[in-house]
Amino acid sequence: MILCSNRTIAYDLYKEIAKLKPDWITERRAPDELKFQTPEQKAELETLDAIPKLNLVATRSPNDPKEMFELLGDKKHRQKLDRLFKNPKSNFQIAIVVDMWITGFDVPCLAVLYNDKPLKRHTLIQAISRVNRKYPGKEFGLVVDYLGIRNNMKKALKIFDDGKEMVDPVRLDPIEEAKEAYKVFANTLMTLKELFHEFDASNFFKEQGIKRFECLQEAEDFVLQQPPTGEKDSDGNEISFVKLFSSLVKRLRASYSICKNSEELSEQEIDWAHFFMTVLSLIAKTTATGISVEKMNKTVESMVHAALQCNGVESVLNAKKAEEIFSEGFLKELEEQVKPNTRFQLLVKMLQKEIREYGKTNGLKAREFSERLKEIVERYNNRDHLTFAGEVATDVINDVIALATKVQEDRVSFQKLGITFEEKAFYDILQSQREKHKFEYSEEKMIKLAREIKTLIEYVPTANWLDNNNLRNQVQFDLTALLYENGYPPDWNREVFEKVIEQVENYKKYQ
Numbered sequence: 001m002i003l004c005s006n007r008t009i010a011y012d013l014y015k016e017i018a019k020l021k022p023d024w025i026t027e028r029r030a031p032d033e034l035k036f037q038t039p040e041q042k043a044e045l046e047t048l049d050a051i052p053k054l055n056l057v058a059t060r061s062p063n064d065p066k067e068m069f070e071l072l073g074d075k076k077h078r079q080k081l082d083r084l085f086k087n088p089k090s091n092f093q094i095a096i097v098v099d100m101w102i103t104g105f106d107v108p109c110l111a112v113l114y115n116d117k118p119l120k121r122h123t124l125i126q127a128i129s130r131v132n133r134k135y136p137g138k139e140f141g142l143v144v145d146y147l148g149i150r151n152n153m154k155k156a157l158k159i160f161d162d163g164k165e166m167v168d169p170v171r172l173d174p175i176e177e178a179k180e181a182y183k184v185f186a187n188t189l190m191t192l193k194e195l196f197h198e199f200d201a202s203n204f205f206k207e208q209g210i211k212r213f214e215c216l217q218e219a220e221d222f223v224l225q226q227p228p229t230g231e232k233d234s235d236g237n238e239i240s241f242v243k244l245f246s247s248l249v250k251r252l253r254a255s256y257s258i259c260k261n262s263e264e265l266s267e268q269e270i271d272w273a274h275f276f277m278t279v280l281s282l283i284a285k286t287t288a289t290g291i292s293v294e295k296m297n298k299t300v301e302s303m304v305h306a307a308l309q310c311n312g313v314e315s316v317l318n319a320k321k322a323e324e325i326f327s328e329g330f331l332k333e334l335e336e337q338v339k340p341n342t343r344f345q346l347l348v349k350m351l352q353k354e355i356r357e358y359g360k361t362n363g364l365k366a367r368e369f370s371e372r373l374k375e376i377v378e379r380y381n382n383r384d385h386l387t388f389a390g391e392v393a394t395d396v397i398n399d400v401i402a403l404a405t406k407v408q409e410d411r412v413s414f415q416k417l418g419i420t421f422e423e424k425a426f427y428d429i430l431q432s433q434r435e436k437h438k439f440e441y442s443e444e445k446m447i448k449l450a451r452e453i454k455t456l457i458e459y460v461p462t463a464n465w466l467d468n469n470n471l472r473n474q475v476q477f478d479l480t481a482l483l484y485e486n487g488y489p490p491d492w493n494r495e496v497f498e499k500v501i502e503q504v505e506n507y508k509k510y511q
Contacts, residue, residue, distance in 0.1 A: 001130060002096045002114040006187050007058050008194070009116070010096050011068050014056045017096075024054040028091040044089070051084055054094045057101055062229055062241065063195050088135075102126065108133035116146045118183045124149060181258035182265065188252045189269060192276050195245065196222070204275050205268075219275070220282045224345060228381065240381070242283060249280040347400045348377060354407055362425035363506035364432060369407050376400060419447055422507065426450040429503040430488065433496045439489050449486045456482055457504055476501060 004010035018025045027050040030036065036045040060072035078100070084090040088109040095101065098117075103126040113131045131141025199222045203215035226241035256273050259265060351373060359366025376399045414424035427450035434441050456478055479501060483489075489496050 001101065001110060001112070002094070003102060003117045003127065004096060004098050005117045005183075006190065007098050008190070010056055010058060010098050011071075014054065014071070014096055017054055021054070024094070025052040027052055030089055030091050031093065048087065048090055049080060049084060051081075051090065051092045053091055054096070055081055055085075055092055056096045057081055058098045059100070060229070061195055061244065062227055063197060102130065105130065106133065108135040109138065110141065111138055112142045112144065114144045114146070115149065118147060118180060119149060178259045178262040179264070181255045182262055185252060185255035185259055185265075185273075186269070188248055188255065189272055189276075192245075192248050192252065193272070195248070198222075201275060205271055216275075216278055216282060219279045223279065223283060246280060246283070249276050253277055344380060344397050344400065347397065347404070348373065351400060351404050351407070354404065358407060358411060359506075360509075361422060361507065362428060363503055364425070364428050365410055369403065369410075372403055373400070376403065417447060419450060420454070423447075423450045423454045425503060425507060426453045426500070429500055433489070433493075433499055437489060437493060437496065439491070441488060441490070445486065445488070449483075449488055452482060452486070453479070453500070453504070457508060475504070479504065 002010075002013065004013060029045055029048040029050050031053070033045060036042050056071055057078060058072055060069050060074075062069070064072070081092065081095070082101075082105075084092040085095055086107050102117075102119075107130065110131050110133070113127070115127070117127075119127055128143060131143065133141075196219075199219060201215060201219060203211050204219075207215070223242055223245050228238045228240050229244050252273060260270075352370075355366050355369045355373065358369070376396055379399075380396045411421070414421050414427075417424060417427065419427060427446055430441075430446045430450060434446070457475065480497065483497065483500065484492075
C-alpha cells in the first residue's frame, strides 16, 4: 500500500509507475493464472475478477480530468477493489491510497506500507496497523517512511499506551500543532482550487465593492449549477457537489482556525480561504444547508452580510408573505440581481416554507404540492449542467413560480365554495377520497359535511388531546357517526375514515 498526501500526487504517481511497469496495469485474474491447474483451482480462478496489479483508490470529483475520473470509478468499483485486495490470490497487489483504507481496513496479508502523508495520533496508529497482522509466510510488516514520522509514532504510542488515551503531548506544542494544521489547510485549499479550476475568481482578489460581490455571487451560482459527483454516501444517496464543497470548506476552516497566525500562511492563501468560506456562507444562507454565518470569522461574516445585501438575497429571506416573494415586481427585481441557480434555490426554499405553513391547516394539499415541488427539484438535480445555463434554468424557475401561484390560488379557493379556510381542508379530503374510490357524492353534500366536521371538532380541547385515549376514541366515535349519518361514503370504507381522521388530527395539532 502506498499512502500519498493528496489525490493529485497519487494520480501522478500512478501514471509514473504505469510508464515504468506497463504490465502492472494489464488486467488479469491472478499474477500467474497457469498455476491454477486442478478443477478446484480453476473453479477458484473463476471467482476472481480480472484486474490490474496496480490500482488507485480514492473518491472522484466531476471536475477531475477525464482519465482520472474514469480510473477512480464509482462506489461499486471501489467495493470491488476492496474485495479483491483482501484476497491474496487476486492480481490486485499494489494499492495507491490517500484517505481511504488507512483506518478500519484489515488485510492480514498486506506486507509493506510506503508512507508519504503527514499522520499522527490514532490515524497514525491505525495506518501503521495495516501491516502489523501476522499471516502465513509473514512475521511482520515493513513501513517505508518518507517524512520522518518516527517522533509522531512515539508520541502516538504514549497517548494510546495500555489502550487508554492520555494527555496528547502534541497539543502542548502549539507551534507543531500549527504546522500540522497548515499541512491539512494547504492540501484542502489545493483540492478546492482544483474543483474551481473552470471558474475565474480574479475579480475577488483585484476588485472591491460591487465587482467583488458579483464575483462571490457568480461563484455561488457556479457551485449550485454543478451536477452530482456520481458518488453515493453510506445510505445510498447521491452526493451533491454542494455537499462535497461544504465538507471541504468545513475542513479548510477548521485547520485555518488553528494555523491562521502561522508564519507559513501567505496573504494569497488567506484571501483564498476567505473566498471559499464566504461562498459557502452565501450558499448556506440561500439553501439552509452548510455552516451558518455566525460560525465564520469576523472578516468573512462582514463580507457575507455585504454580499447578501448587494444581491437581493437578504430581502427575500426577510419577506413576510408569499405574495411579496412571488409578486411580479419582486420576481423581476430578483431576476436582475440574482444568478439563475441561486434564484432557483431561493424560490424553492421560500415555497417550501409557504407549503409547510399551508400544511398546518390543509395537510392533504400541502402533501400534494410538496410532491410536485419535489419533482421540479429532482429535474433540476438531474439536469445536464452543460446546457443548464439556458432554457432549462428558465423552465425550472418558471415551474416553481407556476406552482407557487397554484398554492396561492388554492389557499383562497374556499371563497368560491362559500366555506371557511379551515372547512376547505375537510372538503378537500372528502373530495379526494370520492375521486379515488369513485363513488357518487354531490358537491353540496360535501360542503355541508365539511362544515359539520369542522363544527364537531371545534369543541374538542386542543391541548394533548391525542394523548388522551378516552377523548381520542370519543372523537373517532362521533366522527364515525357523523359520516354514517351523512352517507359518506355510500359503502363503508375504513381507509376513507382513516384519511378523514388524519386530517382532523393534523388540524387539531396546529390549531
